[in-house]
Amino acid sequence: MPETDRIPKPYRIGIDVGGTFTDLACVDPSGALTFVKTPSTPEDQSVGVLTGLGDLAARLGLDLAGLLSATDRIVHGTTVATNALLERKGARVGLLTTRGHRDVLEMREGLKPNRYDLLMPPPEPLVPRHLRRGVPERVGHDGTVVTPLDEAALDEEIARLRSAGVEAVAVAYLHSYRNPAHERRTAERLAALMPEAYVTLSSEVLPQIKEYERVSTTAVNAYVGPAVRRYLGSLERRLAEVRFEGGLFIILSQGGVVPLGEAARLAAATVLSGPAGGVAGSRHVAALTGACNLIPFDMGGTSTDISLVADGAIALSADGGLAGERIALRSLDIISIGAGGGSIARVDGGGILQVGPESAGAKPGPVCYSQGGTEPTVTDANLLLGYLDPEHFLGGRRRLDAAGAAAAMDRLAASLGASRDEAAAGIYRLVNLKMADGIRLMTLRRGVDPRGFAVLSFGGAAGLHAVEVAREIEVGRVIVPAMASVLSAWGMLNGDLRYEVARSHLADTAGLNPSALAALFRPLEAEATERLRAWFDGPIRLDRSAQMRYGEQIFEVDVPLEGLDLAAPGSVAALVERFHRRHEDLYTYASPGQEVVLVNVQVAAVGRVEAVDPAGAMPADDQPVAPLRMQRAYFDGWREVPVYAFGTLGAGCRLTGPALIEAETTTVVLGAGDTLTADRFGWLDIRLRPAA
Known part of the structure; x- marks a missing residue:
């Protein structure tokens, strides 16, 4: 064994690329956590990842090469496949299927989102009709060959796809889940005639009954596969250049962790890669706290992801999809709604206030980020309501532009015929209602009474809203871990x-x-x-x-x-x-x-990988804690409220709202009459005031 292989590598790193921020969480063998947030770089996510790794190294007193040479494992959640689908920027795909079946993608089982809307235009298939080619072949439902594969005709169809500039080919023959011989032979011919193409077979992606689900999932895999493969290859090369020799893994939509090659092969399984880390982390939080019934509530800059932990277990579903495309691979049961800190507020044609789903994203971001944003967002509203301090955002590393946010809010307020305070409070209230409706979809629509659960608040923006969202759905408890703003990245290190x-x-x-x-x-x-x-x-x-x-x-x-x-x-x-x-x-x-x-x-x-537990319990300290400062904030009217430092609350410490609890990368709003107790880890256990 080489000498370097015997040197202990103490660090493990989780990386979650979000729409606005890229979160990195690093743990050592004791469980001590170091984390950073850096702006995401949608044009090339690896740029933000490497920047974040550099910031992380600096926090640990190392250079980048020193950190990575001491890192045993990196687990990464990526949104490359998600963005390719949402933005329709995937590969140019060709489909080879059984002759007579090329319109399965377009017919979609005859279903549409709103069956009573007679004017709804049909969705545009990922593969246009002229690139969906039928091949003479037929396998029966029992796997017997009814019509042999016509290789001469196959070669002609491959030539057509090649001349059309196809980058990826999906192969989905009828009943190939019973007998994949024709698909495998087709892959051999594609390797010979289109060696640069990304090729995916339905018998390998989803070897199951139901033709539309199998064809659609295979087409999605081909559509996002080249982008995922390019990104993972680029990331691997960049990390190798800075001396990373440990294991590099990707978390899939079902919460499992796999090497790069498997993620590139099954690219469609990465569409919920980032949120899956949050669910994995939530399951571990349930085990650590004994709160076995949780509603994980992950609010970031672009969207909010909601899931369910029932009796300590998480549910998998094969009914998923994204951007109108059916993806029948098993994935964690997660609802994503277009509500985040960057969600844009506007007035519609009827004079009604709307919030989201459009987001300011990482660029330009909210108006208060001073990066060119002009439309008020949820973050701008939180700033103007006094929940965020413009001097202490991201630990003081970024100063927020309150004047710019106020000017943008005034323009919106004028359109509503309201005051600035009313407009900001309306945005806050409306986004809370949208997220509460998302929790109802996850619980009541599944026959689950949310009142028997606790809301687990995480993501950079969740603490500002979790208590009021819980109040809206009559949930009486909210848990906020110390690593709330990067729990998805931390949770990836607990993925098996x-x-x-x-x-x-x-x-x-x-x-x-x-x-x-x-x-x-x-x-x-x-x-x-x-x-x-x-x-x-x-x-x-x-x-x-x-x-x-x-x-x-x-x-x-x-x-x-x-x-x-x-x-x-x-x-x-x-x-x-x-x-x-x-x-x-x-x-x-x-x-x-x-x-x-x-x-x-x-x-x-x-x-099973070794679990990442928080480092040591906090010392018990039930004495009153002095606030950092008093801050003017909106709680059914303006008042001066205390601001406490999250990390100074010892185990057993109790507070009563209204109050703000401030950490470097998140802030928690505690409502009037709500009580907070710090648990043995220094995490916040909030009990809402009883309803009147």
């Missing part, structure tokens, strides 16, 4: 390595027996374990699940199989019972007398 394998097996459960059920999972277990072993040499856990439905339904329910011995007598009956219970949890009813159909089986091989 994960490789998932799924196969379709359409069968009436009445015809299954325990040995047949166990046999369905056995090859998937072997494949998942073998693939994960290529990256990970530690202990592996296998998570099994099944997607099931009632006979007449057209959608499936994901049923976890944890603790179920598949080969034991009665396992099939236990599986069916779990499905009934899960269906009732989700949709409030079950139909035990109906036929239950098994559709897909899934196995995830999970390599």
